[in-house]
Structure formats: structure tokens, C-alpha cells
Amino acid sequence: MEVKPYHDNEVIQVPRFEEESGFYTTKQRSKTMSKIRAKNSIPELKLRKALWASRVRFRIHPKGFPGKPDLVINKYRLIIFVDGVFWHGFEWDKRKINLKKNVGFWIPKIERNMQRDRQINELFRLRGYTVMRFWEHQVNQKLAACVNQVLLYIEASKLGKVPSLDL
Numbered sequence: 001m002e003v004k005p006y007h008d009n010e011v012i013q014v015p016r017f018e019e020e021s022g023f024y025t026t027k028q029r030s031k032t033m034s035k036i037r038a039k040n041s042i043p044e045l046k047l048r049k050a051l052w053a054s055r056v057r058f059r060i061h062p063k064g065f066p067g068k069p070d071l072v073i074n075k076y077r078l079i080i081f082v083d084g085v086f087w088h089g090f091e092w093d094k095r096k097i098n099l100k101k102n103v104g105f106w107i108p109k110i111e112r113n114m115q116r117d118r119q120i121n122e123l124f125r126l127r128g129y130t131v132m133r134f135w136e137h138q139v140n141q142k143l144a145a146c147v148n149q150v151l152l153y154i155e156a157s158k159l160g161k162v163p164s165l166d167l
Contacts, residue, residue, distance in 0.1 A: 011115070043139035044070050050147045055063040056154065067120035076157040079124050080150065081117075081133045089114040090135050 031118050039061055048071065050057065058071045058080075065072060071080040088108045089095075099106050121131045130153065 006120060011112075019123050028130070039068075039070075041082065041084070041135075041136070043136040044145055047071075047080070047082055047134065047139050050143055051150060054147055054151060056150060066123055073154070076154050077129045078150070078153060078157075079131045081131070082136060082139055083117070083133055084136050086110070087113055088133075088135075090137075135150060 002097070048058075048060065051071070055166075057074065058073045060071060061068060061150065062072050065079070067081070070082050071081045072078070073079070073080075083090075090113065094111060096107055096110070106138050121133075124131050132150065
């Protein structure tokens with residue numbers, strides 16, 4: 001399928017996933033997809049437990065924040081997301097050519113997710129927050145490095161190297 005060049009100011013339209021639109025799925029695929037969780041995924045739980053063990057206190061999925069962040073540390077103006085490799089487009093240029101079914105749905109869907117991630121990052125930056133995004137495989141394979149990155153940020157913010165609450 002031909003790749004459409006999207007611009008960030010143009011909202012990507014994702015077609016509805018319906019048989020009338022020409023998209024089909026098997027019962028097994030449907031069952032598998034229904035088990036994918038938006039909250040409390042295994043990588044997210046690993047990161048939360050490790051941060052809690054390091055005495056970092058945070059809010060989980062707080063209401064009123066755009067983009068539904070996984071963790072928020074308001075004291076240090078820090079937002080943390082744990083992004084799924086497929087859903088948020090890790091190495092998307094390489095992966096999208098391997099899609100075999102329902103390409104007309106999945107390419108705009110994932111590219112819209114990536115666009116929304118960039119918009120949310122910018123929105124939080126304008127509000128004075130720092131956004132950290134970890135890929136699920138980073139958390140699974142290098143949990144200590146992810147925790148260390150958060151701890152280093154907190155230490156830097158204690159020294160006044162992070163934007164204050166006043167904007």
C-alpha cells in the first residue's frame with residue numbers, strides 16, 4: 001500500500017473497522033485483541049512496582065489529564081507513559097511494510113496514535129511538565145535503566161534544574 005505523507009496539523013482519519021468497510025477478522029484474532037489492556041499492562045506494573053520500591057510516589061491514571069498518562073508525579077511535574085510497541089509505532093517505518101491484513105485500517109490507526117502522542121507531549125510541555133515515554137520492551141529488558149532515568153530526573157528537579165509550577 002502506498003504511504004500517505006501526513007502532516008502534524010492535519011488530523012489523520014481512521015476508517016471504522018467494520019465488515020461493510022471491507023475489514024475482516026477471525027474469531028481467534030478478535031479474542032486475542034480483546035485481551036489487550038489499556039491500563040495495568042505487565043510492563044506498566046513492573047515499572048510501578050520498581051518505582052514504588054525506590055520510594056517514588058505517584059498517581060496512577062489520574063483523571064483530568066489528556067492522553068491518559070500511566071503515571072504522574074505532580075511534585076516534579078513529570079508524566080510517564082509506557083507505550084506498546086505495536087500500538088504506538090516503534091520502528092514503524094520497518095514494521096508497517098510487514099502488515100498483511102487490513103492495511104487500510106492499521107496504517108492510519110497507528111500513525112494517528114503516533115500523531116496524538118506528539119500532540120500530547122507538546123501539550124504537557126506547554127503546561128510545564130516533562131514527559132517520559134518508555135517502550136514496553138525497554139521496561140521488560142532494562143527496567144533498572146528506566147527507573148534510574150526517573151530517579152535522575154527527580155534528583156535534578158530537587159536541585160532546581162526543572163521548570164517550576166509557575167508558568
